[in-house]
Amino acid sequence: MITSIKTTRVTQSRLETVDFNNLGFGSVFSDHMFQVDYVNGFWSEPEIVPYGPFSIAPGALCLHYGQSVFEGLKAYMGVDGLPRIFRPDRNASRLQNSCKRLCIPAFDESLFLMALDHLVQLDANWIPKERGKALYFRPLIIGLEANLTVKPSDNYRFYIMSSPVREYFSKSNPTISLKAEHSFTRAAPGGMGHAKTAGNYAASLLPGIRSLSEGHDQVLWLDGVNHEYVEEVGQMNIFFQIGNKVITPELRGTILPGVTRDSVLELLRRRGIVCEERRVSIQEIVDAAYAGSLVEAFGAGTAAVIAPVGNIDVNGQQIEINNSAPGPLASSLYNEILDIQTGVSDDVFNWNRMVSL
Numbered sequence: 001m002i003t004s005i006k007t008t009r010v011t012q013s014r015l016e017t018v019d020f021n022n023l024g025f026g027s028v029f030s031d032h033m034f035q036v037d038y039v040n041g042f043w044s045e046p047e048i049v050p051y052g053p054f055s056i057a058p059g060a061l062c063l064h065y066g067q068s069v070f071e072g073l074k075a076y077m078g079v080d081g082l083p084r085i086f087r088p089d090r091n092a093s094r095l096q097n098s099c100k101r102l103c104i105p106a107f108d109e110s111l112f113l114m115a116l117d118h119l120v121q122l123d124a125n126w127i128p129k130e131r132g133k134a135l136y137f138r139p140l141i142i143g144l145e146a147n148l149t150v151k152p153s154d155n156y157r158f159y160i161m162s163s164p165v166r167e168y169f170s171k172s173n174p175t176i177s178l179k180a181e182h183s184f185t186r187a188a189p190g191g192m193g194h195a196k197t198a199g200n201y202a203a204s205l206l207p208g209i210r211s212l213s214e215g216h217d218q219v220l221w222l223d224g225v226n227h228e229y230v231e232e233v234g235q236m237n238i239f240f241q242i243g244n245k246v247i248t249p250e251l252r253g254t255i256l257p258g259v260t261r262d263s264v265l266e267l268l269r270r271r272g273i274v275c276e277e278r279r280v281s282i283q284e285i286v287d288a289a290y291a292g293s294l295v296e297a298f299g300a301g302t303a304a305v306i307a308p309v310g311n312i313d314v315n316g317q318q319i320e321i322n323n324s325a326p327g328p329l330a331s332s333l334y335n336e337i338l339d340i341q342t343g344v345s346d347d348v349f350n351w352n353r354m355v356s357l
């Protein structure tokens with residue numbers, strides 16, 4: 001069991017060069033990163049080092065065959081001045097599951113959590129203080145063996161970098177518009193949809209830019225068999241309010257089990273709202289819209305937290321939701337989650353990992 005991490009600090013922080021009023025998403029990196037290598041059948045000594053490039057072999061398996069898994073999670077600065085990492089235990093276990101699917105060796109989840117604590121402590125000044133902004137952590141494990149055979153790598157690097165990010169909501173564009181995708185598929189049964197792995201995102205690029213060129217913000221993914229059932233939206237899980245029930249697609253292997261999805265379900269159920277995790281067809285959504293019972297729709301994921309949907313293009317039919325404005329359910333969930341993440345309200349579910357400074 002590892003209790004400390006060998007740390008090399010930067011000699012000069014880059015913090016002063018960052019404009020916190022103009023943060024994008026993931027284009028600026030904080031001073032430090034964590035890294036540990038897997039060689040000869042073991043994870044070696046972990047380290048924290050200055051963020052920066054490292055060299056890998058051109059033949060590294062991750063580059064050729066996509067043996068790569070990642071995570072995304074955030075640390076928020078609490079209103080009491082203490083940093084909080086949101087549900088990192090969930091990301092640890094999901095990363096472990098992604099590793100299984102990609103034949104990557106298991107790692108020590110307690111080391112993952114400790115690495116996050118240390119990174120938060122070292123780069124605490126990189127956590128934006130303004131409401132909605134956060135320090136986004138990107139853990140990644142890649143196969144490094146130089147080998148052109150299609151096989152699991154013998155060697156890996158596990159590293160964690162962080163990036164201060166803005167809030168997702170913009171006043172000029174408060175809802176997203178979706179295109180229901182009837183041709184391309186994100187994930188098929190038996191594939192890797194439940195794993196956060198590079199290949200799934202490579203597959204989403206072309207449909208993503210096509211929907212953008214048609215004036216939509218995100219792709220509404222339908223199932224890979226008949227393009228009949230709703231699965232996800234962009235890189236988020238999807239929720240619909242129909243009448244007074246909330247419906248989200250059930251996790252059946254093709255859907256990424258989102259931490260935000262799970263948090264939304266817990267919060268809604270605590271409010272006494274009936275939530276159904278089940279298959280939901282795009283036809284059911286269209287029918288509900290025409291019947292006037294489609295009240296709201298929103299995406300849920302770490303980056304946006306909650307992203308209200310204003311419009312869905314279904315084969316050229318335009319489904320408008322809540323007059324293209326954020327609805328009360330989406331808005332209240334966004335604030336409820338952010339209040340917990342920033343210590344404004346009680347952390348009744350014990351979701352925050354508090355970090356002492």
Ligand SMILES: *Cc1c(COP(=O)(O)O)cnc(C)c1O
Pocket residue numbers: 072196232234235236237256257258259260261300301302303
């Ligand atoms: C990461 C991700 C999500 C959201 O998961 P969170 O844990 O809530 O961030 C949903 N769908 C896909 C495809 C994702 O990659």
